[in-house]
Amino acid sequence: MSLWEESEAVGDSRFPHEYVYDLLLHGDLEVSSAPEDSWLVAAADANLPIFTPGWEDSTLGNLLSAKVIDCTLKSNAIVRGGLDAMQSLADWYREDDSPTGMLQVGGGISGDFAISVVPMLRQDAGVEVPLWAWFAQISESSPSYGGYSGAPPTEKISWGKLGVETPQFVIESDASIVLPLILCSLE
Known part of the structure; x- marks a missing residue:
């Protein structure tokens, strides 16, 4: 929640995986397994792009919507959606x-x-x-x-x-x- 609030405060908008990477690399998470065995930690370390369509239809997508509805957050614009993901994927593929x-x-x-x-x-x-x-x-x-x-x-x-x-x-x-x-x- 604090990452979303920080993004909103500075007008930032990021892809879902970028928030997850930030939590994994800089957050206060209790890890239940060895980080060196995690493919997600390895992806975060390499800063690999993850192209996520339909993120809105996920538990975190629902949570974000709920936080806008209950006015904890002003807007869902802090998370880049599927069209931005397709554009980013197209840029990556062409490069x-x-x-x-x-x-x-x-x-x-x-x-x-x-x-x-x-x-x-x-x-x-x-x-x-x-x-x-x-x-x-x-x-x-x-x-x-x-x-x-x-x-x-x-x-x-x-x-x-x-x-x-x-x-x-x-x-x-x-x-x-x-x-x-x-x-x-x-x-």
């Missing part, structure tokens, strides 16, 4: 000149958001950018065409998100088990 792949964890808005930056740039903004260099998804959903969560990678070709030659992988498993194994193997 990176190395082949960039995508690991999608789960589905729905969080799964489709990041991969959509390529067709948005190419088709809507008229900016020439490469397609994703590779794509992998971790999903528990049954494969189904037309749905966000269960759509297989091949469906993303027709939307201009991937190319026919783009290497594609599907890991059908529980992301809470598989993602830590993948991340640990990257060390």
Whole structure:
């Protein structure tokens, strides 16, 4: 709460992950596990961008709205939302000149958001950018065409998100088990 109040006092607006990073690196948190084993602490240490669509539909998003309703805060403008996140993602994607792949964890808005930056740039903004260099998804959903969560990678070709030659992988498993194994193997 104090970080939000400080931001409001100086007219600052930040992404949700930037508040979390600040709490992790400078806050007064009681940590229940070893910080060196936390992927979020590692991301904060490296100041990695996290592109968070739909944050408004979260417990912290609800808390922020409640604090505006009860007049603890004047406005929700202290947290940058989904459109700002897409713009930031587009800027990041255009600045990176190395082949960039995508690991999608789960589905729905969080799964489709990041991969959509390529067709948005190419088709809507008229900016020439490469397609994703590779794509992998971790999903528990049954494969189904037309749905966000269960759509297989091949469906993303027709939307201009991937190319026919783009290497594609599907890991059908529980992301809470598989993602830590993948991340640990990257060390």
